[in-house]
Amino acid sequence: MNTHKLQKANILIVDNQIDSLKLLSKILEEQDYQVRQAIDGEMALIAVNTEIPDLIILGINLDKVDGYQVCEKIKKQEKMSDIPIIFLSNFDDYGQKIKALQMGAIDYIIKPYQQKEFLARVNNQINLSLKTQQLKETNHNLEQKLKLIEVSQQFNQKIPLESYLLYEAIAATNNSIVITDATASDYPIIYVNPGFETMTGYSLEEVTGKNCRFLQESDRQQPQLEEIRHCLQQGQPCHVTLRNYRKDGSLFWNEMSLSPIKDESGKIIYYLAVQTDVTDKKRANKEQQRYEASLQKMNRELHELNRKLYRLANMDGLTEVANRRCFDETLEQEWRRLSREKKPLSLILGDIDYFKRYNDNYGHLGGDDCLKKVAATIAKAALRPADLVARYGGEEFAVILPDTPYEGAKQVAQRILESLRRLRIPHQVSDVQPYVTMSLGVGTINPSLETKATCFVDQVDEALFEAKKQGRDRFKGVDKQTS
Structure with a gap:
């Protein structure tokens, strides 16, 4: 969630009523908010997955996926469950209001709305959201410090704290860590961390002695593989993104940094590969492109509609000169x-x-x-x-x-x-x-x-x-x- 200053907060407005969408955007942009728009539920979900907003202003009666379903899908995802959602409705319906709050909404606004009241509600929720995020970060830092103190006390001087921290960091990271033997032919794997096992489904016992190429299976026509071979021959580091396959056969995109490790004489004895699963990033980029294309299409349609409305309002229908x-x-x-x-x-x-x-x-x-x-x-x-x-x-x-x-x-x-x-x-x-x-x-x-x-x-x-x-x-x- 965005933790910048108030005026930098990112707000997503979802409404299938174009006039309302434009009015709310104008009100918030005048207050220096970053505003994004969506005209239906499907576009809203794409926008949220592309970039998590600080606040969602959500209409109920949407096309394709209604507001309640959008709210439910967002709240089910752990990384999005804390996004505050304000529902918009055309009617002061008690049942709708209760349902919205039960779905996880934090506020409910009835149209037509007063600008001052609307801004007060938005500012209040943004402030609460940012304070909650700051409190979570503070608690997390305190927990980490407490754990470090307990570990130091437990181990005392039996092992150096730096070594313990390094081991814990490698074991705890979500990234995959792979070490291969550069002195043996075909660079066999000698170590993988738990992050590798989680990412690929393969255990250390299953991959020890293998070359990392098994992760590409038959998908060998990737230019990045030639780049890796060249860097190995030159003894140089490299950074590539590959298509890899898990033990269950599913595809994932792997962003890998490969670095040589040398002994005191300068000879390369190991290669260290740090791998990151960027599948969600790749998917988000595609969805963002789709969202941007959809937004561009909507803007073109709005422009054409405005042009037609202007012609209708200002042109004489018979003679096609001004009226x-x-x-x-x-x-x-x-x-x-x-x-x-x-x-x-x-x-x-x-x-x-x-x-x-x-x-x-x-x-x-x-x-x-x-x-x-x-x-x-x-x-x-x-x-x-x-x-x-x-x-x-x-x-x-x-x-x-x-x-x-x-x-x-x-x-x-x-x-x-x-x-x-x-x-x-x-x-x-x-x-x-x-x-x-x-x-x-x-x-x-x-x-x-x-x-x-x-x-x-x-x-x-x-x-x-x-x-x-x-x-x-x-x-x-x-x-x-x-x-």
């Missing part, structure tokens, strides 16, 4: 920004001439097709990425032109009119031309926080009305720039 909501928000943002930067803002409002007649004559499907073509034409005329083309109303369109003077806005308006004329969408019931035309209002202003953007929109709308009044298929402008 009125997006227009209002963008105009307000640009108004404030250009007010600060003292730069001009231009706006074009356009209306398709006699569009009601067009709909009546060509039908609503024909009208929809006309709106799509007009929107695409306007979008091509607005050349810069910062310009926004929006469907303002039924047959009305708007173009926001940030940091654009009046002359530039007039050029855009002229391009729109000329492009529509070249397009020549038939409009036999128009009083202007036998094809679709537009009337435009053009305006430019230096925004000020003392005035509202809607007032400027009204002024441009008046210019549009004047264009219609003067015969349509034209633009009229209003320049409100101040020096």
Whole structure:
């Protein structure tokens, strides 16, 4: 468990409700916690096995493996049984609460939750967890010191304490210790410690006199074996990771450090091999890769979902230009920004001439097709990425032109009119031309926080009305720039 400072505590949040997951992560990350996420029970178990967290915030109703099963699997593992778990629930259900506590949870939070209360509960459990860990470490150190004193008193001066400690260390280590005779052919084994017997299932009597290659059985096509042979020939130490097999035939990954031991004359008389079972580490690395791949997939899906939601919220479904909501928000943002930067803002409002007649004559499907073509034409005329083309109303369109003077806005308006004329969408019931035309209002202003953007929109709308009044298929402008 993580024993760093409070702000470095590692917290795993497991919840299949994405909004809740993102909110809790944001709250905890703002408090400098290290936060990991999982959206289902299976991903949660992978994350816990990859790196043991200091605290788990666990939803109950999860996909694949529910929260109770996740809690039960964690609590059954000795190395994870002390992880504090706080359950999250959508309902204040007495039965759920009792079941969660019986499963080993230390707290139970009901949604919706207050941020201060939530942080207080998390901070309290992290503090308790770290203090418990410190107390265990202190007790372990005291026990070791007491054992050393008892051993020293028992043996007194019969054997040197250093020799006894060395023997005890070799016997007690979980690592495998193997000593081979370097003076004999084929480097036969002359000693293995109890750790070797536990790791492989072979006793000292079974392996004495054998070469260590028997641990690879028929799995001899490993480049690391050639590396070992080379180091033996050169009398050099080496460090490799091998695939070995236990007495029962099961595979385990063995990380081995091989060191030569020399006599007083410098001759190598033994080789000492310290072996570590890194199977769990290998598995954890694979599971971490799987977890990271799953997390990357989830992030890609979330990104795509957010992109689609943004499009749905800000795009007009028929014409595929911005909708009125997006227009209002963008105009307000640009108004404030250009007010600060003292730069001009231009706006074009356009209306398709006699569009009601067009709909009546060509039908609503024909009208929809006309709106799509007009929107695409306007979008091509607005050349810069910062310009926004929006469907303002039924047959009305708007173009926001940030940091654009009046002359530039007039050029855009002229391009729109000329492009529509070249397009020549038939409009036999128009009083202007036998094809679709537009009337435009053009305006430019230096925004000020003392005035509202809607007032400027009204002024441009008046210019549009004047264009219609003067015969349509034209633009009229209003320049409100101040020096």
